[in-house]
Amino acid sequence: MYKRDVNATGTLPVIVTNNLALIPDNEVFIDIAKSKSLESLKKAESEDKYLILLVQKDKEAKEIKDLSDCYATGILARAVYVQDKSNYRKVKFELVVRVSVDEFDLETFEAKFKTKLSNFISTEEEAIYKKLLVAEVGDPLKTGDMFNNAHEITRLVKSDISVDEFINVLAYNLKVDTEKKHKYLETANIQKRFYFILDDIQGIKYINQLEQEINAKIQKSISENQKEFYLREKMRAIQDELGDKAIREQDVENLREKILAAKMPKATEEKALEELKRYSTINPSSPESTVSKTYLDFLVDLPWHEKTEEVSDINKAKEQLDKDHYGLEKVKERILEYIAVHIQTKKNPLSILCLVGPPGVGKTSLASSIAKALNKKFVKQSLGGIRDVAEIIGHRRTYVGALPGRILQGMKKAGVINPVFLLDEIDKLSSDYRGDPASAMLEVLDPEQNKIFSDNYLEEPYDLSNVFFILTANYLEDIPYALRDRLEIV
Structure with missing residues (x-):
């Protein structure tokens, strides 16, 4: 007969287990179906039902190839109850003492072992460790979310069980992953296992406290929502009564x-x-x-009919451009030609004015000067980085947080139906799975289409034909091709 506190060596049959917590001073049920394990169980009957239980490292592996596939420390166990089932045997094992396995014969499924006994601690240490553990465990029945067998832990707290056994039973019943419990089998040293169990208990307490705080916040949020709903309904009823x-x-x-x-x-x-x-x-x-x-x-x-009276004198327009910009004679000449056509025909030219040049050369200020020259309101929308076509033509009102497109937002800001509308950085438009903003811009700029411009948010046609559109770009070659042939490049 083997004892938990007596050194022993020998050879015993082996059963390899998978994903089990094997810790001395506890009992475990194992279903045995593999032929090698059934043979080991049969051999154990001649060894007073003692055998070695090992744990394989890879819990997905169907079989082991050598001793390195198992953890170095196993446990000497005794089969105390066997129940035969249709195609397996259900066995209750008493886990006695840790053992280190030196040799393992895969043919006979027998192993040479040596017991690993717990170290000696003084009576004073025993008392201190026990007191600290009892204080940390508290009342297991009230903290049943820490241990699997709260009634058994409660009994042990009040008993005179040794610290060594107490730690083993606590660790076995602790509600942590099986893999985290393996350290209690590998480690025979009582002090180390004492700190292991304190750390695990405090970890569980922290997680439980965190969960309680989260649940409390959720419950509070639900209660507040219910309270708000009740108060709003009551307020509505009172307001109805008060007129x-x-x-x-x-x-x-x-x-x-x-x-x-x-x-x-x-x-x-x-x-x-x-x-x-x-x-x-x-x-x-x-x-x-x-x-x-x-x-x-x-x-x-939105402006539906409000408009500003524009200046129809080309000389005043030239004066304004000269006042705001020194030089750029050729550029101003091209712009004045464009403005002259606009003044003469009282309509926007079929091609749209597009100012092209590197950042910082004065494209935006030129557009602003054109607005001043024509006595028109000036509004600007940047198109850089737009990928979603809804940015141009708005979101449908069925969506939460729907907004009108940037064109109508600009019109609302202008407050008139005939502003100078600057669309900045047209060359930075891009397309993806959310649509092609460049194609949507055609509907905005094309004189034949923008009379009945359709914004998804507005859901009604809107007339943009009176708007004097000006575009800017940094690089001509980056302007979408569909737009380029409709532009007057300056």
Whole structure:
């Protein structure tokens, strides 16, 4: 008979296990089906049912090729209960003592071993370690999320079990990964295992505390949302009683007056009034109310008929360009020719003016001077890095956070239907899976198409034919080909 505190050597049959925590002073059930393991179990009956249990390193491997495939430390165990099943045997093992295996015969599945006993510690150390462990464990029944067998741990806390056994049982029942428990089999030294178990317990406590804090925050968030919903409903009811409907009606009436005063196209006005009717029926606390109000505000803020009286004197235009820019005679001459056609025909030329040159040469300031020369409002939108076609033609209102495109945003900023609109860095437009912004720009710039420009957010045609568009680019060759042949390059 082998004992946990007596040195021993010998040869015993071996069973190789997979992904199991084998720690002395505990019991484990193992299902045995492999022929070699069944033979070892049969041999153990002549050895007073003792054998060696080893753990293979690769838990996915179906068989081992030599001793190096297993961990160096195994455990001497005794089969205390065997139950025969249809195609395997269920065995309960008593785990007795750690052993180091020197030789392992794969033919006979027997191994030479030597026991690895725990080191001696003084009575004072024993008492201190036990006291610290009991304090760290606390009441296992209240902290059942740390141990698998809380009732057994509770019993041991109140018993006079040795620190060596206490650590072994705690480690075996600790709720950590099996691989993390293997250090308790490899290490016979009590002090080292004491620090292992303290570290693991504190780690579990930290994780549990973190989970509790997260759960508490989630619960608080849910409670706050429910509270907010309740208060909003109550506030709505109170506001109804206090005449909030009258305030809402006044808001709707103000919007109606703005829609009628905006002088929109008939179809657009009808759509706006229909949306206003829908807005008047939506609960003010509903997110849809904000979406609808934002859309209506955008509609009435867009310029539909307001325009500035432009200067029709080419000499004044020349004076303004000369005042703002010294030199650049050829450039200013080309620009004045372009402006002269615009003044003479009272229409925008079919080709769009495009100022090309390296950064810092004054393209933007030239465009601003043209606006001053013509007495027009000036607005600028940068196109650099745009890949999403929705940046040009807007998002559909069915999407959360939908916005109008940059063209209509610029028109709203200008406040008139005939500004000078600078589209900066047209050569930096690019396309990807979200669409081709360059193609969308054709609809903006083409005089035959921009009379009925369609923005996804607006959902109604918008007339851009009065806008004096100017483009800038750093490099001519980078301008999308579809746009290049429609431009007057300067």
